[in-house]
Amino acid sequence: MSEEGVGTGSAKNVAAGDTKDIYITPGLFKVRGQLTNETGKLPSRFMVQALDGGIPDPIAIWMAESFENPDGSFVAVLPRSGSFVLRVVAPGFYQVNDVTIDVFGTSDSVVEIPISEAACLAGTLTSLSNEEPLPGINVMLYDANGGAASVGMSLSELRSGPSRPVQQNARYYATTDSLGRYMIDSIKPGTYRLGVTVGHMTKDETVTLEAGRTNRDIAIDIGADVIVNISTPQNGILPPLNPTVSAQLIGEPDNPAPFLLVMPNRLEAAPGRFRYAGIPPGKYKVSVNADGYAMATQEATLVSGPNTLSFELQGACWLSGVVTMSDGGPLPTSPMLHVGVFDPDDTDYKTYRTAQEKYLTNSQGWFSLGPILPGQKIVRVISGIDGQRRWVRFEASLTLTSGKHTYDIRIDPGCMLSVSIVDETGKIVPGWCQIESTDPSTLDSERYMGYAYCSQGNCIGDIELPRPGRYRFTPFANDNRTNGDPIELDVISGRHAMSISLRPANCLEVTSVTEGSQAAAAGIEVGDLLLTLNGEPLTSYAALYEARMRVAEHEPRVLTVDRAGKSFTVELQGSGSVGVGVRGVRR
Structure with missing residues (x-):
């Protein structure tokens, strides 16, 4: 039930003849309003929004109600008292300025909201190369300085309610239909920047809008237009309906290339056939991922205009198992181990592999990798962080077929250290240790530099070093009150324990x-x-x-x-x- 100026309340499980108390929540205040226009022309259909007026740039909408009153009058019901900003959205009109009201009860006074005839921008978006309409592309309108244009809504947005921003500084936009057509309505006349992005290809234009409709067709260079055909070897099995297609630009050795997470704008999609546009021409490594299949990749030089790539997806395999130490001791905690599956010709294990290499983040040493393309593979256990600080701890050749496989791995301890940092009383304190190789026989490119940490009351456990040799250890306390002098030690293979004393800071x-x-x-x-x-x-x-x-x-x-x-x-x-x-x- 509700009562004007009082509030609302409800009760459940009430039958005829029952007596039930209903508690009223304060609210429901009526606001009477009137749209005004110097020319006298008013919209027959409009929406009134009430936003929180107690904050700058209000976006929280407390009420949005549509009206069909040719005389521009309306009665809006607000859910609570307080300060509100009233905004009107109407096709063909824009609100001249925000109207702020303070509501503490239902009033007979009429709030006037000034509106004026608006501009409307419409046109067709096409490809510059062949004039093909481009569907599903957002056309953005900005003010001349690059900020968001103060515009209204299109007819479809008026029916569905206010839209959220889809791009920074662009609150209002239009999405092209299947014929590439777009329309943005309720725009304040003025000069704006019109922006369109298709994938990684963009185009900006300046447009001056007057009251009424302005037609502006846009032709944009969509770069490489790529059709990706995907098939599977199994008879009667449909290809995946929603694969992830990604592309990595292949750069020069001294110029690392960016990675595109997914192919940009997908213009068409059908089982086994997908079309993408907005890709800058260049040489790429293109990959296809789909559930239940191994990742398929190929290198391709994409040119402006049509390109076609074909992939046959193979059933994937998965590899899981447990890594343990041959002496029964714990796995190293610094640095963590990685388990990876590589092709036989892939020796660049110093580069991260996202799909087929994972950290052993658990003390039990179990791992699970996949999906992996079946065939002859190299399984490696890798220690270290990156670059010269990564080294192979285990390597074996496996032949993997489709399905799930189990493979357990045992590795030797190598050079393992358990380091304790103690204060002047001999008490273990939380801290960290910088470790660097100082062996004169070690090449500069292979010198190790690392860090290890310990928590309150524990030692820095099971640090693994890449090889026997001479190392410098510099201890630090977490609270920065103390540090220790660097010490150099010759480390041999096996497990060892050591303590490093700190001295008080002065x-x-x-x-x-x-x-x-x-x-x-x-x-x-x-x-x-x-x-x-x-x-x-x-x-x-x-x-x-x-x-x-x-x-x-x-x-x-x-x-x-x-x-x-x-x-x-x-x-x-x-x-x-x-x-x-x-x-x-x-x-």
Whole structure:
């Protein structure tokens, strides 16, 4: 039930003759309004929206109601009291300015909303090369400065309600129909930028609109127009209905190419045949992915105009199993292992493979890979992060057929270290360790640089190094209060444990200076050592904060600084943060 000016309420499971209490929620306030136009011409059909007026650039719509009143009058019902912005959408008209109202109850006063005759932009979008209509393409309208045009809605949007933006700074648009036609209505007359994007091909034009209809046909270069034919070897099996077709531009060795996640605008789709447009001409590696099939790829040089590519999808195989250590110990935690399936001629294991290589993110070592194209394959267990920091820990040749396969892998420990970081009392503390190869016999291109971390109360467990040799270990504490001197060790194959002692910090090294801060004004530089603040030693960021808070607002704040072995003092001006990043070190 509802009652004007009071609210709404409801009750469930009520039968005739029952007595039931109904609690009323405040709301339902009527607002009477009138559209006005200096020429006297008014729309016979329009929509009134009520947006939240308590915020700038309101987008939350509290009410949207359509009316068919040739005299432009309306009575809108709002769900609550408060401030609202009223907006009108009508074919052939635009609202001259926003109208803000404050509603605290039903009123007999009439709110006037000024409107005026609008511009309408319509036309046909076609391909520049053959004048073929382009369906399903968004035609965007922007203001002359590149921002969103203040326009109304097309007729279809008026029937379905307001649309959400589909492109940044373009609130209103039209989508071409099957014949490439578009229409944007309710536009305020003026000069705008008309933008069209087909895949990765774009076109911008300037258009000046006056009240009434303006016709503007658009012809755009759609680049490569690609038909992808997809078949399967099984008789009677339909090809996939919705595959993912992607393309990677093949660049020069010293010029990495971008990766297109999916082919852009799909103009046509039928079982086994798909058509894409808007692809810049060039040499690509084109891939097709579909559920239940192995990924199919081929290299192709795409030219402007028609191109045809054909793929035959093969039934896929999947490989799963468990990786364990031959000595029964745990898997390395830093860096994590990868398991990958590669073609025999693919030796570039230092490059990531998204479909057939995965991290062993679980301590149990299980993995599952696929879909994979059947055939002769190389299974590798890879350790490391990227580039020269990746090395093969295991390699075997397998022949995979369609279906699921299980393959367990055992690897030797290699060079494994369990590192503990301890303070001056011998207590394990959370921290991290920088590890770098210093063996003079190791080529610079093969030198290892890595990091390992530990949490509260635990050691840095099971670090794996690429090979025996000499390494430098530099420990750090998480709280930056302490660090340790680098140590160099000769590491041999097998599992080993070691502890690295930290020493207390006695000053703070400046790692960054905020522009415009007190520190910048005082001339503090990165690399300076902060010794004391008003005589209090600075050994951690917390110590700097606490010393600063103990200084009264009217008292001076004097920093003692060491720069390149020479000490001096500076006085900080102002209050609040000093404006430096620091870490604890020993002087």
